[in-house]
Amino acid sequence: MAKTKTTAKSKRDAKPVKRTAKKPVQPAAHAAAAGSRPLRVGLIGAGWISTVHYDALKAIGGCEVVAQADIDPDRLKAFGESRPVRDYYPSHHELLKRKDIDVVTVAVPNRLHAPLTLDVLKAGKHVIVEKPLCLTIAEAEEIVDLSRRKGLVVGYGEELCYVPKFVRMKQIADSGALGDVYMVKQTEKHSGPYSPWFWTREGAGGGILMDMGCHAIEFCRWFMGKKPIKSVWAHCAKYLHTWAEVEDHVILTFEFADGALAHVESSWALQGGMASRAEAYGTKGVIYGDLLQGMGLACFTPDGYPEMPGNRALVGGPAACGWTVPDYEWLWNNGYPQEMRDFLDCIRTGGTPIESAQDGLEVLEIMLAAYHSAGTGKRVALPFRPNLSIPVDLWLSPRQDL
Structure with a gap:
């Protein structure tokens, strides 16, 4: 070339x-x-x-x-x-x-x-x-x-929101089999991204919350029918990557207007692979979904193995070392083709x-509230739409005037 x-x-x-x-x-x-x-x-x-x-x-x-x-x-x-x-x-x-x-x-x-x-x-x-x-x-x-x-x-x-396992979870919950769902959880963790810009406040706007916390937030919104949210509480920290400009761990809880709860835990501080799990609790039942278990293999190798078509065990790395869960249908199991098909179908119809984009806006508002909560230690009511250019600054330089 x-x-x-x-x-x-x-x-x-x-x-x-x-x-x-x-x-x-x-x-x-x-x-x-x-x-x-x-x-x-x-x-x-x-x-x-x-x-x-x-x-x-x-x-x-x-x-x-x-x-x-x-x-x-x-x-x-x-x-x-x-x-x-x-x-x-x-x-x-x-x-x-x-x-x-x-x-x-x-x-x-x-x-x-x-x-x-x-x-x-x-x-x-x-x-x-x-x-x-x-x-x-x-x-x-x-x-x-x-x-x-x-x-x-x-x-x-x-x-x-297109992952087959999670779509099935939502179908079961929507059928009434769990009763009234009062809490949904989503957890996603690994040891951190490989591209340097992820670790910078100006390049990324924030750390794990902006990278993976947004996944969990929108999963919970989607699972609960995208109903209105009343307030957000969060805690951010740097546990493993203390040199980074941004956080590597976040826990947040948001309350829907009807009193139901969503709990999010996202981390770049997990040693030993990757985790992605969802849970929903109702008045009549409970359901768990692990994105990696039940559709993959269990593998240990100190030397790792290369990426194969449609199969990547750890995002961003040249090889997967230690204990991993190589997935034989990674692309479809993670919902990417379904996401693209929905998008292109909407263009045609x-x-x-x-x-x-409206969903992206609402997720951003929740993340801003989470950073503000983590910075001030207070629960933040929605709507919360501050005028600032870098979201994580609400945590790094807390403001009491908002």
Whole structure:
């Protein structure tokens, strides 16, 4: 692959490189434009989660990944060696000039979510953006407002709500088999991410809460029917990665308006693998769901093993060492193809995905309240929509005036 500059400053630079190997527009108009032909997808970002998006899109069919943008040519080259894309660009602006692209995925560091998502919407394209939606309430409101005015679908990247095991849990609870569900719990833990930007307050906006706590928060909201939330209490800490700028452990509880509770524990401080578990307690019964147990294997090896197609035991690592639970259907068991299928179906029909920009906004509000609670030691009532640029600062530099 030829070396490419990170910015396109000439017409020659703007060309894609071929790889071998005021009136609102209604969603229906965009759906009709797509018709029954395969939807054409562009990827922004060439990191690990973009490989998941690519694999999920390939798994469901009905679409074609036609272009990719990333400022790092080496990342693009590495991505293309295992997952070929026809055209690539050093700038997302050049990708967005393509008239033939219907849908764009945004998989970049957290601080870039809002500007890139807004650029995609301004270009008239549907978008799915990885969690968290963005870092500020103002950004989230702008994304929601612009998508509605332009009649475009925004998918919020929250795959836990598509996990088959958890979907079945919710079906059982919704049937009344557990009675009135008064508490739901979700726990997700591992020893921390590999990309350096995750550990920075400016790059990520926060630590484990912004990375995995958002999963658990939205799982609990979704499981309980997305009913109104009254208040949030949280505790943040740095237990294992004391050198980091952000927290590596969070516990939070939020109370729904009807008195039911949600309990979240998310951690980058777990030694010895990964854990992901959900529980729901009702007046007549209880149900537990472990994402890793019951669908995987049990394996110990000091030397580890390489990633295999559709099977990654630990996120981000070149090999999985020690005790692991290698999953033989990782992609589907984690809900990624189902998430993409829901999103693309909504583009074709003009519908709203299970996880939308509005959900991302509400999750962000809960995370902001959690950081404020952790900083002040107080329970925080909703609504809570402070004006600040970096969420974790509410914990690092507590403010009593909010």
